[in-house]
Amino acid sequence: MIAETGLIALWLAAALALLQFALGAIGLRMGRDDYYAAIRPVAVAQGLFVSLSFLLLIWLFLRSDMSVKLVVMNSASVKPLLYKFAGTWGNHEGSMLLWVTVMGLAGAFIALFERSLRTSTLVATLAAQAFISLGFYAFLLVSSNPFERMFPVPADGQGLNPLLQDPGLAFHPPTLYFGYVGLSVAFSFAVGAMITRDVGAAFAKAMRPWVLGAWIFLTLGITAGSYWAYYELGWGGWWFWDPVENASLMPWLAATALLHSVTVLATRDSLRAWTLMLAVVAFSMSMIGTFLVRSGILTSVHAFAVDPERGSFILALLALYIGGAMALFALRVGTVKEGKRFELVSREGALVANNLLLSVILALVFIGTLYPLLVEAVTGDKLSVGPPYFNLATGPLALLLVAVMAAGPLLRWRRDNAKALLNRISIPILLTAATLFVLVLFTTGMSILALLGLALAVGVAIASFAPLWKRNLRRTPLHIYGMVFAHFGIAVALVGMACESSFTEEKLVAAKPGDEIVVNNWRLQFEAIEPMAGPNWTALESRMTAQYGDGVIHEITPQNRMFAAAQTQTSEAALLTRWNGQLYVVLGEGDSEGRWQIRVWWKPFVTLIWFGGILVALGGFLAMIGRLQRGYKQRKQREYAEMML
Amino acid sequence: MKRVLVFLLVCLAAPAAAQTGLPPAPYADRQLDDPQQEAAARDLMEELRCLKCQSQSIADSNAPMAGDMRSQVRERIAAGETPEEVRSWLIERYGNWVSYDPPISSAVTWPLWIAPIILLLAALWLARGRFRKYRGEQ
Numbered sequence: 001m002i003a004e005t006g007l008i009a010l011w012l013a014a015a016l017a018l019l020q021f022a023l024g025a026i027g028l029r030m031g032r033d034d035y036y037a038a039i040r041p042v043a044v045a046q047g048l049f050v051s052l053s054f055l056l057l058i059w060l061f062l063r064s065d066m067s068v069k070l071v072v073m074n075s076a077s078v079k080p081l082l083y084k085f086a087g088t089w090g091n092h093e094g095s096m097l098l099w100v101t102v103m104g105l106a107g108a109f110i111a112l113f114e115r116s117l118r119t120s121t122l123v124a125t126l127a128a129q130a131f132i133s134l135g136f137y138a139f140l141l142v143s144s145n146p147f148e149r150m151f152p153v154p155a156d157g158q159g160l161n162p163l164l165q166d167p168g169l170a171f172h173p174p175t176l177y178f179g180y181v182g183l184s185v186a187f188s189f190a191v192g193a194m195i196t197r198d199v200g201a202a203f204a205k206a207m208r209p210w211v212l213g214a215w216i217f218l219t220l221g222i223t224a225g226s227y228w229a230y231y232e233l234g235w236g237g238w239w240f241w242d243p244v245e246n247a248s249l250m251p252w253l254a255a256t257a258l259l260h261s262v263t264v265l266a267t268r269d270s271l272r273a274w275t276l277m278l279a280v281v282a283f284s285m286s287m288i289g290t291f292l293v294r295s296g297i298l299t300s301v302h303a304f305a306v307d308p309e310r311g312s313f314i315l316a317l318l319a320l321y322i323g324g325a326m327a328l329f330a331l332r333v334g335t336v337k338e339g340k341r342f343e344l345v346s347r348e349g350a351l352v353a354n355n356l357l358l359s360v361i362l363a364l365v366f367i368g369t370l371y372p373l374l375v376e377a378v379t380g381d382k383l384s385v386g387p388p389y390f391n392l393a394t395g396p397l398a399l400l401l402v403a404v405m406a407a408g409p410l411l412r413w414r415r416d417n418a419k420a421l422l423n424r425i426s427i428p429i430l431l432t433a434a435t436l437f438v439l440v441l442f443t444t445g446m447s448i449l450a451l452l453g454l455a456l457a458v459g460v461a462i463a464s465f466a467p468l469w470k471r472n473l474r475r476t477p478l479h480i481y482g483m484v485f486a487h488f489g490i491a492v493a494l495v496g497m498a499c500e501s502s503f504t505e506e507k508l509v510a511a512k513p514g515d516e517i518v519v520n521n522w523r524l525q526f527e528a529i530e531p532m533a534g535p536n537w538t539a540l541e542s543r544m545t546a547q548y549g550d551g552v553i554h555e556i557t558p559q560n561r562m563f564a565a566a567q568t569q570t571s572e573a574a575l576l577t578r579w580n581g582q583l584y585v586v587l588g589e590g591d592s593e594g595r596w597q598i599r600v601w602w603k604p605f606v607t608l609i610w611f612g613g614i615l616v617a618l619g620g621f622l623a624m625i626g627r628l629q630r631g632y633k634q635r636k637q638r639e640y641a642e643m644m645l
Numbered sequence: 646m647k648r649v650l651v652f653l654l655v656c657l658a659a660p661a662a663a664q665t666g667l668p669p670a671p672y673a674d675r676q677l678d679d680p681q682q683e684a685a686a687r688d689l690m691e692e693l694r695c696l697k698c699q700s701q702s703i704a705d706s707n708a709p710m711a712g713d714m715r716s717q718v719r720e721r722i723a724a725g726e727t728p729e730e731v732r733s734w735l736i737e738r739y740g741n742w743v744s745y746d747p748p749i750s751s752a753v754t755w756p757l758w759i760a761p762i763i764l765l766l767a768a769l770w771l772a773r774g775r776f777r778k779y780r781g782e783q
Contacts, residue, residue, distance in 0.1 A: 393761045
């Protein structure tokens with residue numbers, strides 16, 4: 001009965017979404033205020049019903065109801081509870097239901113709490129939101145029903161992909177989805193504002209928290225995904241320019257650009273058309289990302305669902321939404337004034353540079369990811385576009401962007417002069433030059449990109465704190481701290497990337513128990529190899545000790561795991577973290593003479609990459625709190641003033 | 646008892662090695678003695694696609710074929726070939742699919758390399774028009 005109740009709740013939510021859309025569309029057409037009043041409760045009800053449906057699916061997974069096909073395909077009764085829970089969204093149907101649930105909740109949230117936007121714009125936004133949701137409801141109900149029963153009922157399920165059995169990955173997809181959905185809300189706001197021709201500061205202020213929230217989740221999702229790939233896949237790399245990674249990077253790039261341009265719109269009432277365009281692009285990128293990953297068009301490590309029917313469905317949705325939004329944009333862009341003007345050397349000028357550079361990088365990642373598909377479709381030739389292309393094409397632009405990032409916050413709005421800027425930024429420039437000088441003198445074999453990156457990162461790390469210079473730290477608004485943290489985080493991550501790519505030491509050995517392996521300052525003692533068994537896997541575990549210089553002796557146990565249910569092998573790398581880097585040990589295959597392949601890396605400062613990512617997200621979080629607080633205070637003041645009148 | 650278990654697990658864990666029936670390639674997982682040559686080989690291996698895997702370089706792959714290719718790359722570099730010679734030899738055998746670095750001179754892939762320049766020019770043009778208009782108004 002649980003499954004049927006879930007399906008009914010899903011149908012009801014879909015019907016409510018249709019009603020929400022109709023109320024909004026008809027209300028706007030005929031200017032009926034009573035329709036406006038009805039749309040809020042409908043949006044809230046839609047959110048509640050779709051959440052109920054998702055909760056019921058979670059329940060089915062938790063109790064391992066093997067009469068439901070989705071549970072059978074993606075779970076097993078012996079699985080640890082956490083993975084039964086995470087298994088709910090570790091598959092196609094569940095993840096789509098999660099998507100539409102978060103969208104429904106976001107709609108309910110807007111209906112309940114959004115008070116500063118003009119009513120007609122709010123109604124148009126909710127109608128647009130319902131229209132997007134409808135596509136996903138149709139997708140779920142027509143071609144991917146998560147509640148489908150199975151008969152006869154099998155004894156047990158088939159388990160989850162072993163690579164997904166990891167706490168990091170259990171929460172990585174929902175994090176990205178929250179980001180995607182946040183961008184869909186921003187998109188709905190943009191559509192709403194275009195429909196009612198209400199593009200201005202108020203609209204930007206209403207949209208900004210959603211962009212910021214989406215961006216925080218995307219940042220966290222990408223950071224977590226990168227760390228997961230690093231330790232779980234056992235290749236020691238943290239970014240592969242894999243199409244699926246690019247699919248998550250593209251919305252982030254667009255969201256980063258949008259975040260900065262929406263700030264210009266909110267504070268200076270400028271860059272209106274450009275902000276609308278970015279909102280459309282950001283949502284398109286999240287749809288394209290979902291399409292690439294979910295359709296199985298890219299056969300890569302992440303693409304678990306290979307099903308052309310579903311792919312075409314998403315593609316049709318994609319064409320409908322993006323095409324529709326672009327058409328609306330083209331129709332309305334003529335009536336949207338660009339807003340207040342500004343000079344080249346100004347805060348706005350730097351933010352325009354940020355937007356253009358991010359857009360070019362985004363376009364390059366997009367082209368590099370899709371070009372092989374295009375060529376294969378047209379000529380049948382297969383070709384690969386990978387790290388050499390992406391690094392060379394986007395690396396220099398990214399460095400330029402980082403330099404702009406250091407200068408931008410030190411510029412005044414509207415107009416400033418270049419000499420004054422040079423004066424303000426002289427210390428970071430000197431630091432960068434000094435670092436570059438030292439690196440050129442004392443290191444060998446660094447690539448130019450890494451060399452410049454490291455030198456620039458040192459200067460930018462200092463420059464990112466400059467906005468706090470000579471300010472009263474206690475009265476500085478929270479969102480300024482947010483910006484400082486986020487920019488500093490980028491510099492920290494850049495240090496990690498440059499160091500990892502330049503100073504990593506690797507050793508491959510075939511070792512017998514008793515052998516010693518030396519890498520950098522580390523001495524590893526290979527002691528023994530032993531079999532082990534976990535809840536749903538067996539493994540070979542090697543016991544080793546590792547010592548850095550004369551330091552403490554650590555026990556490490558890299559493993560090779562076999563998952564019986566899925567016939568898959570994963571290697572569990574052993575990691576030792578020090579303040580100045582990470583030791584990474586992987587156990588490989590054994591040979592007939594009792595020697596084992598062991599791969600050891602010493603990666604100096606590699607952890608800074610993810611630490612930087614977390615700082616960036618933290619900065620976003622501070623900015624979010626600061627903005628929300630400020631918005632709340634202003635509203636209270638306004639209400640108070642109205643009361644006094 | 647433990648030994649038997651280890652042996653059984655090794656047999657389970659190494660089905661890939663058993664499939665080929667051939668001795669593993671000598672330099673698949675053995676580094677070259679000359680650190681400079683090893684670094685050159687390593688850089689090249691990271692830019693070559695493992696043909697049997699999904700989105701993995703041969704440096705990162707456990708597939709036997711990737712091991713063979715690593716061994717060939719190392720042997721050829723050790724024999725004095727430049728990385729680019731090894732790459733073109735592999736492209737001749739397996740096609741452009743094998744290299745993650747699309748060639749500039751190929752009829753199919755050159756648009757990729759001019760894309761950054763065109764996009765950057767377009768961005769500059771977009772920005773320039775905007776600022777000039779402002780000055781004109783003043």
